[in-house]
Amino acid sequence: MSNQDLYRSIFAACDCHLINLSGSNLAGSTDTFAGFELANLENTNWERALADRVVFRGANLRNANFTNAILSGSQFEGADVTGADFTDAIVDNAQRRLMCRKAKGVNPVTGVETRESLGC
Numbered sequence: 162m163s164n165q166d167l168y169r170s171i172f173a174a175c176d177c178h179l180i181n182l183s184g185s186n187l188a189g190s191t192d193t194f195a196g197f198e199l200a201n202l203e204n205t206n207w208e209r210a211l212a213d214r215v216v217f218r219g220a221n222l223r224n225a226n227f228t229n230a231i232l233s234g235s236q237f238e239g240a241d242v243t244g245a246d247f248t249d250a251i252v253d254n255a256q257r258r259l260m261c262r263k264a265k266g267v268n269p270v271t272g273v274e275t276r277e278s279l280g281c
Contacts, residue, residue: 163201183221206270224269232256246271247278257281 164184171191178198185205192212203223207230214234222237224244232252237260244266252260261281267274 223266226268226270228271242275244268245275245278246273247275248273250278252279 162185163181165182166186167182167190168186169189170187172195173191173193175192175195177200178196179200180197181201182205183201183203187210188206188208190207190210190212192210192215194214195212196216197220198216199219200217201221202217202225203221205222205225207225207227210227210230212230212232212235215232216236217240218236219239220241222240222242222245225242226246227250228246228248230247230250232247232250234253235256237256240260242260242264246268248271257279261276261279264275264279264281268278
């Protein structure tokens, strides 16, 4: 399912663990209460997505773009956020601090450093 145009799609309460959506466009999507544990979400676009209370534990989020996304209540334990851009995204402070411990890289699309976008 990689490289899909899922603009404004709805993944509410989706059990999407292990799914491969790498390279997909999820901008403007609604992803509340979804579970993306261990999913391959590398190079995905989540701009302006509503990803409230989403589980991204252990997911590959390398080079993902979460600019202006709402990520309140979402969990990122063990996720690889190398090169991800969280500019102006709403992220719980505890999760932001957790991601800052391992945050590195620069998003290849936006040119923004991951640590800078998280406010580390």
